[in-house]
Amino acid sequence: MNTVLDKFAQAAQRPYEHVKAWKQERGVKAVGTLPMHFPAEIIHATGALPVIVQEMPDAITSGGGAMYPFFCGYTRSIVDQVTEDQLGFLDAIMFTDHCVQLLSAADVIRISRPETTIHFHQLIASLRQPWSLESSVKTLRELVADLEEVLGVVVTEEALRHSISVFNENRRLIRDLYQMRRTGQIQLRASQMQHIVKSSMVMDKETHNALLRELIASLKTSTAPRSDEVAIFVSGHLCHAPRPEILDLIEDCGATIVDDDLYTGYRYVSTDVDAGIGDPIVALATAYIRKNDNVPCPTRIDPEVDWEEWLLGAVDRCGAQGLVVLLVKFCEPHYFAYPRIKAAFERNEVPHLMIETEHDGVAMENVRTKVESFVEMIKVQRAARAVAA
Amino acid sequence: MSAIITPEQRILGAEPPIAKKANRLQATKLNNQMVNAYWEDLFRAKEEGRLVCWTEGIQLNPILQAADIAWCHGEAAAALLAARKESAAPQAHMETLGYDRELCSYARTHIGCGVMNQSSTVEAQTLLNVDARTLGSRIPAPDMIISAYPFCSTGQQWDNELYRTFGKKVPIFNISMDWVWGNKSSAKYMSGPEFREKVAFLKKQLQDCVRFIEGITGKPYDWDRLSDIMKYTKRAAELRLEAMRLCKARPSPASFFEWTNSIAPVNFLPGGPEIVHYFEQKKAEIESRIAQGIGSVPVEKYRLWWDGIMNWNKIGWLSDKFAGYDACMVAGRYTHMGFWQEPQVIDLRDPLDGMAQNYITCPISISAPQVIEKIIEHCEYYEIDGLILHGARTCRAFSYPQYMIADAVGKRLGLPVAMFEGDMVDETFYKDEVVSSRVEAMLEAIDASRARMR
Numbered sequence: 001m002n003t004v005l006d007k008f009a010q011a012a013q014r015p016y017e018h019v020k021a022w023k024q025e026r027g028v029k030a031v032g033t034l035p036m037h038f039p040a041e042i043i044h045a046t047g048a049l050p051v052i053v054q055e056m057p058d059a060i061t062s063g064g065g066a067m068y069p070f071f072c073g074y075t076r077s078i079v080d081q082v083t084e085d086q087l088g089f090l091d092a093i094m095f096t097d098h099c100v101q102l103l104s105a106a107d108v109i110r111i112s113r114p115e116t117t118i119h120f121h122q123l124i125a126s127l128r129q130p131w132s133l134e135s136s137v138k139t140l141r142e143l144v145a146d147l148e149e150v151l152g153v154v155v156t157e158e159a160l161r162h163s164i165s166v167f168n169e170n171r172r173l174i175r176d177l178y179q180m181r182r183t184g185q186i187q188l189r190a191s192q193m194q195h196i197v198k199s200s201m202v203m204d205k206e207t208h209n210a211l212l213r214e215l216i217a218s219l220k221t222s223t224a225p226r227s228d229e230v231a232i233f234v235s236g237h238l239c240h241a242p243r244p245e246i247l248d249l250i251e252d253c254g255a256t257i258v259d260d261d262l263y264t265g266y267r268y269v270s271t272d273v274d275a276g277i278g279d280p281i282v283a284l285a286t287a288y289i290r291k292n293d294n295v296p297c298p299t300r301i302d303p304e305v306d307w308e309e310w311l312l313g314a315v316d317r318c319g320a321q322g323l324v325v326l327l328v329k330f331c332e333p334h335y336f337a338y339p340r341i342k343a344a345f346e347r348n349e350v351p352h353l354m355i356e357t358e359h360d361g362v363a364m365e366n367v368r369t370k371v372e373s374f375v376e377m378i379k380v381q382r383a384a385r386a387v388a389a
Numbered sequence: 390m391s392a393i394i395t396p397e398q399r400i401l402g403a404e405p406p407i408a409k410k411a412n413r414l415q416a417t418k419l420n421n422q423m424v425n426a427y428w429e430d431l432f433r434a435k436e437e438g439r440l441v442c443w444t445e446g447i448q449l450n451p452i453l454q455a456a457d458i459a460w461c462h463g464e465a466a467a468a469l470l471a472a473r474k475e476s477a478a479p480q481a482h483m484e485t486l487g488y489d490r491e492l493c494s495y496a497r498t499h500i501g502c503g504v505m506n507q508s509s510t511v512e513a514q515t516l517l518n519v520d521a522r523t524l525g526s527r528i529p530a531p532d533m534i535i536s537a538y539p540f541c542s543t544g545q546q547w548d549n550e551l552y553r554t555f556g557k558k559v560p561i562f563n564i565s566m567d568w569v570w571g572n573k574s575s576a577k578y579m580s581g582p583e584f585r586e587k588v589a590f591l592k593k594q595l596q597d598c599v600r601f602i603e604g605i606t607g608k609p610y611d612w613d614r615l616s617d618i619m620k621y622t623k624r625a626a627e628l629r630l631e632a633m634r635l636c637k638a639r640p641s642p643a644s645f646f647e648w649t650n651s652i653a654p655v656n657f658l659p660g661g662p663e664i665v666h667y668f669e670q671k672k673a674e675i676e677s678r679i680a681q682g683i684g685s686v687p688v689e690k691y692r693l694w695w696d697g698i699m700n701w702n703k704i705g706w707l708s709d710k711f712a713g714y715d716a717c718m719v720a721g722r723y724t725h726m727g728f729w730q731e732p733q734v735i736d737l738r739d740p741l742d743g744m745a746q747n748y749i750t751c752p753i754s755i756s757a758p759q760v761i762e763k764i765i766e767h768c769e770y771y772e773i774d775g776l777i778l779h780g781a782r783t784c785r786a787f788s789y790p791q792y793m794i795a796d797a798v799g800k801r802l803g804l805p806v807a808m809f810e811g812d813m814v815d816e817t818f819y820k821d822e823v824v825s826s827r828v829e830a831m832l833e834a835i836d837a838s839r840a841r842m843r
Contacts, residue, residue, distance in 0.1 A: 066792050066793070067789065067792065068780055068782075068785075068788055068792075070780075070782050070783075070810075071789070098542050098545075099542050100540065100541045100786050101785055103540065103542075104785060104786070104789035104790075106570075107757040107789065107793075108789065108792075110758070111757055111758065111761075111793045112793075119570070119572045120570035125545060125565065126545065126563040126565050129565070131594075135565070135590075146572055299546075301549050301563055303557060329491070332493065332542075332785075333546050335488065335492040336488075336547075336550050339486045339488055340553070342487050343486075
C-alpha cells in the first residue's frame with residue numbers, strides 16, 4: 001500500500017519530472033491544459049498525455065515582472081513557470097475556461113514565449129441557455145480539429161469512446177475511495193487524497209487506474225465507528241491544490257477531513273461522461289453542462305443551483321460537523337460566493353471557518369490557532385448537545 | 390517641472406504645489422447637463438410606469454431605448470457615485486455582508502446599490518445604516534437584468550450576484566461574449582473567420598435578447614427605432630473620433646481627461662440629436678482652440694498616454710496635477726480604443742452586426758498583441774513622450790497587459806513609462822505620493838533623453 005501511495009505522492013509533488021520521464025520512456029507527446037473544466041479525454045484520444053499545469057510552490061521570480069501581484073497565485077505561478085522556462089517540455093497548451101485571470105495569464109504566456117503553442121477554445125460559462133449544449137458541442141468539435149492539426153493525428157470516435165471509458169473508471173475508483181473515507185472504512189489523510197487526485201491530473205490514466213485498483217485491494221477496511229475527532233468538510237480552491245501542509249495542519253488539530261469539493265479533490269471526479277450517448281463529443285459536452293448539478297462551480301453561471309445550499313447538504317450527508325472554506329486570495333468568483341455561504345451556514349447554525357490562502361505563504365501558526373479554536377468550539381457544542389439530549 | 394515636490398517638502402508631508410490648472414473645454418458643461426438629466430430621468434422611471442433594466446459592460450442602451458425601457462449601466466452608476474463622493478456607502482454595505490474589497494469595485498458599488506434597494510424596510514435600513522437620500526438608493530430596482538460582458542468573467546458573475554441579490558425574482562438574460570483569441574494566423578483585428586464566427590454568435594444572442602425583451606414588454610420590437618437611434622449614436626461616435634484625431638495638434642487642445650468626461654454620450658446616454666450636437670460643439674471648440682493655439686494645459690512640455698481605466702474619484706484633480714507638471718495627457722486606451730470605436734461598420738439597415746463588431750473589439754476584449762499594436766499606432770500618431778500605466782487594482786481585465794505594453798513601447802518606441810496602482814471607484818487604493826514620485830521620475834527620464842538628443 002505504501003508503495004502505491006508513494007508513487008502518487010511523487011507524481012503529485014514533482015509532476016513535471018514524472019511527465020518528462022513518461023515522455024522519454026514512451027516517446028509520446030504531452031499537452032498541457034489549464035483548469036478547470038477541460039475535457040482531457042480528447043487529448044488522451046490523440047495518444048498524447050494530458051497534463052494539467054499545476055501551481056508550483058516556488059517563489060514568483062521573473063514572472064513577477066510580467067504580471068501584477070494582485071492576480072491569484074495560480075495565474076502568477078504559471079506565468080512564472082513559463083518565464084523560468086519550466087514548461088518547455090509541453091508540446092502545446094490548450095484551455096477552455098472563461099476566467100479573466102486565466103485568460104490574462106495565457107495572453108502573458110503567449111507574449112512572453114511566442115514559441116509556445118497555446119490555444120483557447122472557449123466553453124460557454126452560462127450553463128442554462130437554450131444554446132449552452134449546442135455551443136459546447138461546437139467548441140469541443142473545434143478543439144478536436146485544432147488538436148488534430150497541432151499534433152498531426154486523427155481522432156476517431158472509437159478512440160474517444162475508449163478514453164471516456166478509461167477516464168470514467170478513474171473517476172469511479174477515486175469516488176470509491178471518497179465513499180470509504182466518508183463512512184470511516186479507511187483512514188487516508190486529506191493530503192494523501194490530494195496526492196491521489198493530483199497525480200491523476202498528470203499521470204497516464206490507465207497506469208493510474210491500475211495503481212488505484214492495487215491501492216483499493218490493499219487497503220484494510222474497518223467497520224469500527226469513526227474516531228472521536230471532529231469531522232470536517234473542506235471547500236474551495238477551485239482551480240488548484242491547497243498546500244498539503246494546510247490540510248495536514250487541520251487534521252493535526254483534532255479534526256478529520258471526511259469530504260471536500262476541492263478541485264484537486266472530489267470536484268475533479270464528481271461527474272462521469274455518459275457512455276450511452278452515441279456521439280462522444282455530445283457526451284463530453286453534456287457532462288460539462290451537467291457537472292454543476294453534482295458539484296456547483298461559482299465560475300459558471302447557473303441560476304438553478306446554489307452552492308451554499310449544496311454545501312449545507314454535502315456537509316450533512318457526509319456527517320461533518322463543520323465546514324472549512326479555503327479561499328484563494330484574489331479569486332473573484334469565490335469572493336462573490338463566500339458571503340452567501342457564510343450567511344447560509346450562520347442561518348443554519350452549522351459551524352464554519354474561512355481561511356484565505358496565498359501563493360506567497362500563509363501564516364501557519366495563525367491558521368493553527370484559528371483551527372484549534374474552531375475544533376474546540378465544535379467539541380463544546382457537541383458536548384452541550386449530548387448533555388441536553 | 391515647476392510642480393515637482395522638493396525633498397524637503399516630501400519630508401514635511403507637504404502637498405505638491407498645483408501651480409497650474411487644466412484648461413477645461415466649455416462644451417463639457419453640456420455633457421454634465423445631459424448626464425444630470427439622464428440620471429434624474431432614471432430616478433423617475435418607476436413613478437412614470439417605465440420598466441427598468443440593469444446592465445453592465447457593453448453599450449446595450451440603444452437596444453433598450455428602442456423598447457422604451459429605462460436602463461442603469463452598472464459601471465456608469467458606480468462612476469457617478471465615485472465622482473460625487475458617494476461610493477463609500479454602497480461599498481461599506483458590501484463589506485458588512487462579507488464581500489472582499491479586492492473584488493471589482495464597480496461590482497461592489499453597483500451590487501451595494503442593489504442591496505440598498507432591497508433594504509426598503511425601516512428595520513433593514515437601520516441594520517445596514519442606509520440613508521435613503523443617497524444616490525445609490527435612488528437608483529430604481531430592476532425589472533430585468535441583461536448580462537453582456539466582454540472578456541471579463543467577473544462581469545457575468547457580477548450580474549449573477551445581482552440576480553441573487555434580488556431574490557432570483559428579476560428575469561435575467563445572459564449573453565456570452567466569446568474572446569477572439571486567435572488560434573489561427575488568419576485571425577486579425579476585425580477580420581478572419583474566427584472574428585466573423587464570434588460576431589455571428591453574438592449577433593444571434595442579441596436577436597434572442599430582443600425576443601426576451603419582447604416577452605417582458607409584451608410588444609413587438611421597434612427595429613426602425615433602433616436604426617434611428619443608431620444613426621445618432623454612429624454620427625456622435627464619428628464626430629468624437631474626428632475631434633480626438635484633431636488633438637494631434639501642438640499644443641493638444643483637449644486631453645484624455647476631457648475625453649473621459651465625454652464618455653457618457655457614447656456609453657449610456659440616450660441616442661438622439663443631443664449627443665450629436667454635443668460632439669459638434671466639442672469639435673468646433675477644439676478647432677477654435679487649434680486656430681488660436683490654445684492648449685489643454687497652460688504649458689505643454691510633455692505629451693503623455695494614459696493606459697487604464699480612469700480613477701473616477703479624481704478626474705479633475707488628476708487633470709490639474711498633470712497640468713502642474715506641464716504635461717498633457719493627450720490620449721488613452723480607455724477613451725481612444727473604446728465606446729463605438731469602429732462606427733464605420735455599423736450598417737443602419739441592419740445595425741446589430743456592426744454593434745456586435747464594436748462590442749467585440751472594445752479595449753478589454755481584444756487580445757494583448759492587438760492592444761499593443763493599437764497603442765503603438767496611437768503613440769506614434771499623437772507623438773507621445775511617455776506612458777502612464779494606471780493599474781486599476783480591482784479591474785484585472787484592464788490591467789493585465791500593462792507590463793507587456795510597457796515592455797513593447799520601451800523596446801519599439803523608446804518611451805519611458807510610469808506604473809502605479811489605483812482603482813476605478815475605490816479611492817483607498819490610490820497613493821498619491823507613489824504616483825508623484827513615479828511620474829516625476831518618468832518626466833526626468835524624458836528630459837534626460839531630450840538632453841541627449843540635443
